[in-house]
Every structure is written in structure tokens, then in C-alpha cells.
Amino acid sequence: MQLTLEFGGGLELLCDSKKIHNVNVEFEQQNKEDKLTMKGLLSWVRTNLIKERPEMFMKGDTVRPGVLVLVNDCDWELSGQLSTTLEEKDVVVFISTLHGG
Amino acid sequence: MEGKRSLRMCCLCNERRASLKRPKTLQQICRECFYLAFEDEIHQLIVDNRLFTRGDRIAIGASGGKDSTVLAYVLSKLNRVHDYGLHLFLLSVDEGITGYRDDSLETVHRNQIEYGLPLKIVSYKDLYGWTMDEIVKLIGLKNNCTFCGVFRRQALDRGAAFLKADKVVTGHNADDIAETVLLNILRGDIARLSRCSSIITGEDGPIPRCKPFKYTYEKEIVMYAYFKKLDYFSTECIYSPNAYRGFAREFIKDLERIRPRAILDIIKSGENFRISTTTKMPEQGFCERCGYISSQKWCKACVLLDGLNRGLPKLGIGRSRVAIGFKEENKSHGTKSIESKQCGSLDF
Ligand SMILES: [Zn+2]
Ligand SMILES: [Zn+2]
Ligand SMILES: [Zn+2]
Numbered sequence: 001m002q003l004t005l006e007f008g009g010g011l012e013l014l015c016d017s018k019k020i021h022n023v024n025v026e027f028e029q030q031n032k033e034d035k036l037t038m039k040g041l042l043s044w045v046r047t048n049l050i051k052e053r054p055e056m057f058m059k060g061d062t063v064r065p066g067v068l069v070l071v072n073d074c075d076w077e078l079s080g081q082l083s084t085t086l087e088e089k090d091v092v093v094f095i096s097t098l099h100g101g
Numbered sequence: 102m103e104g105k106r107s108l109r110m111c112c113l114c115n116e117r118r119a120s121l122k123r124p125k126t127l128q129q130i131c132r133e134c135f136y137l138a139f140e141d142e143i144h145q146l147i148v149d150n151r152l153f154t155r156g157d158r159i160a161i162g163a164s165g166g167k168d169s170t171v172l173a174y175v176l177s178k179l180n181r182v183h184d185y186g187l188h189l190f191l192l193s194v195d196e197g198i199t200g201y202r203d204d205s206l207e208t209v210h211r212n213q214i215e216y217g218l219p220l221k222i223v224s225y226k227d228l229y230g231w232t233m234d235e236i237v238k239l240i241g242l243k244n245n246c247t248f249c250g251v252f253r254r255q256a257l258d259r260g261a262a263f264l265k266a267d268k269v270v271t272g273h274n275a276d277d278i279a280e281t282v283l284l285n286i287l288r289g290d291i292a293r294l295s296r297c298s299s300i301i302t303g304e305d306g307p308i309p310r311c312k313p314f315k316y317t318y319e320k321e322i323v324m325y326a327y328f329k330k331l332d333y334f335s336t337e338c339i340y341s342p343n344a345y346r347g348f349a350r351e352f353i354k355d356l357e358r359i360r361p362r363a364i365l366d367i368i369k370s371g372e373n374f375r376i377s378t379t380t381k382m383p384e385q386g387f388c389e390r391c392g393y394i395s396s397q398k399w400c401k402a403c404v405l406l407d408g409l410n411r412g413l414p415k416l417g418i419g420r421s422r423v424a425i426g427f428k429e430e431n432k433s434h435g436t437k438s439i440e441s442k443q444c445g446s447l448d449f
Contacts, residue, residue: 008165009323010335053243065354068323075121075324078129079107096335097276097323098350 001025001036002089005045009096011067014057015049023048039082040067041092057094068095113138120328124318124361132328141326143313150300152311153268155186160266160308162257163191163220165205165334168272170212171322172314172329176270177216178448190264191216194250194256195224197232198340205334206309212332223260225252229406232364235339235411245340251401255393261308273312276319276357279364281347282371287349291374306384306394318364320357 005021012019013041025044027036039061048058058064069076070093076084086092109119111131119129123138130138147153161176163169178230180187193209196202206222213220226232229252237245261269278298284296296302301311314322326333356363387393388400399407 008327009333013336035436065351066319067356068320068327070327073120073328074118077122078119093327095323095327098354 001027001086003041004089004091005049005088006091006093007095008093009068011057011094011096012096014052014054015033016051021049030067035085037088038076038084038086038092041086042082054098063094066096066098068097069093070095121324124320124357125316125365127361133216134411135321136325136329139317139321140175140179142318143175144183146300146316147179147185147313147317152188152301152313153185156188157267158188158190158265160190160192160221160261160264160269161218162271163193163209164272165193165208166210166272167323167326167333167335168277168314168319169210169233170276170331170333172270172272172327173212173216173218175325176313177218185404188306189218190266191218191252192257192260192266192269193220193222194260194262195222195226196253197225197234199234201336201340202233202338208332208334209432213331221264223256223263225256228252228256228259231406231409233340239412242340248405249340251405255400255402258307258393266308269308269310271312272314274314274317274319274322274365275368276350276353278312278315278371279367280353282367283349283353285371294371294374294411298368298374316365316368318361360428 001024003023003025006025007015007019007021015021017075025036027040027044042058042062046058056064057067063069069081070080071079071084071086072091073093109129110118111117111134112128113130113134117131117133120132121135123135140187153159160178161169161173163173173189176187177189179185180189187202191209191213194208197205209220209222212218224232233245233249236248240248255270281297282294285297300315301309303310353364353367385394385396388395388398388403390399390403393400393402395401395403
């Protein structure tokens with residue numbers, strides 16, 4: 001699945017200081033109708049993109065409190081957070097609120 | 102519909118798709134309604150607290166970070182739209198940290214042009230004869246934040262005096278204030294507890310400071326900056342790598358996730374802590390050396406500076422605080438000073 005992932009607010013420092021990543025996410029489908037969820041994407045990101053200090057990005061199986069997530073410019077709190085399903089060409093943005101003033 | 106793409110409409114206008122959930126009210130609203138609500142709350146706060154008077158010269162403490170960038174943008178907008186009649190200035194402190202402050206000052210320079218606000222930069226080098234780079238070279242990474250904090254506070258006042266400012270506004274947001282309230286409760290620092298939750302402080306000092314974002318959630322500030330594509334700087338101070346925030350910040354963010362109102366509730370608790378103490382605040386005088394307000398013969402900056410210039414940089418560090426007899430532990434970045442913001446941002 002082709003996705004555009006964007007890291008901001010300092011999170012880009014955890015993945016080679018690159019803000020925008022165009023990625024192809026492979027995931028295992030148990031059933032044909034299974035869709036990639038944010039939960040699945042987060043664990044993919046952690047394994048494949050985060051190069052250092054993963055604790056700055058995640059806590060448990062979700063993002064660290066203080067990291068904002070937007071799916072297609074919409075707050076993920078409106079779409080069910082971890083259970084948000086993703087579709088081809090979606091844009092997911094992660095922004096840390098924890099840096100500087 | 103759990104898990105499905107949100108097609109919910111904005112609960113305020115019912116015309117556009119909702120773009121975010123407000124932590125304060127849990128309302129699901131569209132961008133346009135969000136901008137209006139965000140700006141209007143700040144306007145109400147300014148009016149209700151009579152923060153400004155027509156003709157005031159206001160220095161906006163500008164670090165290039167998200168809070169002060171959004172503050173500069175919103176204040177210039179409100180000043181225009183509601184005709185406050187304020188003269189706004191950007192005021193930045195250059196600590197002399199290569200690869201950090203020079204980059205964030207670039208951001209402030211861009212804001213200066215974009216928002217059409219005059220900019221004044223005061224530098225540690227000019228004021229004190231030392232850059233932070235030089236100080237760190239001499240003292241190492243252990244106590245550098247003590248220097249940074251003391252010097253920055255005074256630098257901001259001196260810059261404001263240069264601008265003949267009537268007030269300094271800073272970008273401290275609701276999360277910052279809740280964090281400071283919590284830390285002051287844990288430390289039992291009653292004097293600071295009631296001060297840190299006031300919207301205006303330092304009315305007895307040279308230049309009062311106020312916090313128009315006192316009730317504004319960090320999440321909304323970042324969302325506002327993101328949607329409006331405001332240009333801000335978000336790299337950590339190179340002398341405080343991994344600092345992010347301390348445990349209190351983490352705790353506040355955990356609470357917010359469970360119950361977003363908790364942030365406002367903590368601020369409220371701070372406000373309600375008006376304890377009539379018999380504790381005497383130290384009498385304010387002036388530093389014999391530089392004239393800055395000080396309760397001692399020399400102000401803290403002069404003591405630190407004297408140590409630096411005599412090659413005894415430990416001088417003036419680690420003396421215990423006047424308040425309630427808590428031993429002040431290591432003030433390096435790991436433990437955090439009581440001022441909530443880490444080095445590199447503007448403090449109270
Ligand atoms: Zn709306
Ligand atoms: Zn002095
Ligand atoms: Zn520092």
C-alpha cells in the first residue's frame with residue numbers, strides 16, 4: 001500500500017532528519033477484507049523508519065502522549081485512533097508537540 | 102463509525118467536514134470554526150483581563166518555536182481585526198549557541214518579514230561578554246542551564262527596556278502552566294504556586310509579563326500552526342539533548358489523554374491556591390553592579406558572571422533556594438528547574 005508519511009515538530013530527527021517519506025507498506029492479510037489500520041502502520045513505522053529513540057515516538061502500542069496524528073489532514077481522534085483504517089495514497093502526519101516554545 | 106474514515110460534519114456550522122476534536126470541549130469542528138474559536142478565546146481573555154491598553158508597546162518574546170510563532174501571528178491578527186491600537190515588537194534572545202539558536206533566529210527573521218513586526222535581538226555576547234558556546238566550553242554540560250536561565254530572564258528584560266515596552270508577552274500555554282503548577286505543588290513552593298498561575302506577573306518588577314495563551318492547549322497551538330502552515334522551529338537545544346520534558350510533562354500528557362479537561366482543572370487549582378502567608382518575600386532592591394532588580398547586593402547574573410570572569414564558574418551555582426527550605430538539587434537539564442520550560446525557550 002502506497003502511503004505518504006510526514007514527520008514534524010522534531011520527530012523527523014528520529015528518522016534521518018527527513019520529513020516526508022513515500023513508503024510502500026506490506027502487511028499480512030488474514031482475510032481478504034482485512035485493511036491496514038493505524039495500529040499496524042505504527043508498528044511498521046517503528047520497525048522500518050524510526051532510527052533512534054523510539055520512546056520519543058511511541059509508548060506501548062500507540063504514539064507517545066503529545067504526538068498528534070492526522071490522517072488526510074483530519075485529527076485521528078475523529079476516526080478512531082488506532083483502529084482508523086488506511087487506504088491507498090493516504091497521507092499520515094505525525095507532529096510532536098513536545099519541542100521548544 | 103469506529104475505524105471508518107471520518108465523514109462527520111462540524112458540530113458548529115454543520116457545513117464542513119470536522120477536522121479536529123477540541124481537547125477543551127471535545128467538540129468536533131472544522132478548520133474554519135476552529136480558527137474562529139481559537140482566536141476568539143484569546144481575544145476574550147485579553148479583553149476580560151484588560152491585558153493591554155491602547156497605545157501600549159508590547160514585546161513578544163520570540164524564540165522561533167511553535168508557541169511564540171503562533172502568538173506573534175494571532176496577536177498581530179487580533180490587533181488588526183479588533184483595532185487594539187498596540188505597537189507590537191518581536192524580542193529574541195541570542196544565547197550564542199551555534200547550530201541551534203542561529204537556526205531558530207532565522208525563523209524569527211522570516212516571521213519578522215511575514216508579519217511585518219520590528220525585531221530586536223539581544224545577545225549574551227553583547228550583554229555579558231560570553232556566548233553559551235564559550236560558557237559550555239569552560240564549565241561543561243553540567244550546570245549550563247543555570248547560566249542560560251538566569252541570563253535569559255535578564256536579557257529579555259533588557260531587550261524590553263530597550264524597546265521601551267510596556268509589557269512582555271510570552272507563549273506559555275495551558276500545558277506549560279499546568280506543569281508548573283504541579284511542580285510547585287510537589288516542591289511546596291507556595292510563593293511561586295500562586296504566581297505561576299496568574300496571567301500577569303512581575304507587576305512589581307521592571308516590566309510586567311503576561312501570558313495570553315494561559316488557557317490555550319498545546320495541541321490546539323500545534324494544530325493551528327499546522328493548518329495555517331506557520332513556519333516554526335522545533336529542534337532541541339544542543340546542550341540539552343534528549344531533554345524534551347521532565348516527568349511532570351509526561352504526567353500532564355498522560356492525564357490529558359484520559360481526560361483532557363484535567364489541564365484546565367490543574368490550572369484552576371493553582372489559581373485557587375491563594376494562601377495568605379506570613380512568609381516575607383525578600384525585599385527588592387537593585388544590583389550594585391548592573392542596576393538590575395535584585396534582593397541581594399549583586400544580582401544572580403552578576404554573581405555568575407563574576408565567577409566566569411575569574412575562572413571560578415562554580416560560584417553562584419547550587420545555593421539553596423529561599424523558599425521553604427527544600428534543598429535544591431542539581432539543576433541540570435535532567436531534573437529541570439522549577440521554571441517549566443527547558444533551556445532554549447523563554448521562561449517566566
Ligand atoms: Zn464548522
Ligand atoms: Zn547585576
Ligand atoms: Zn541549556
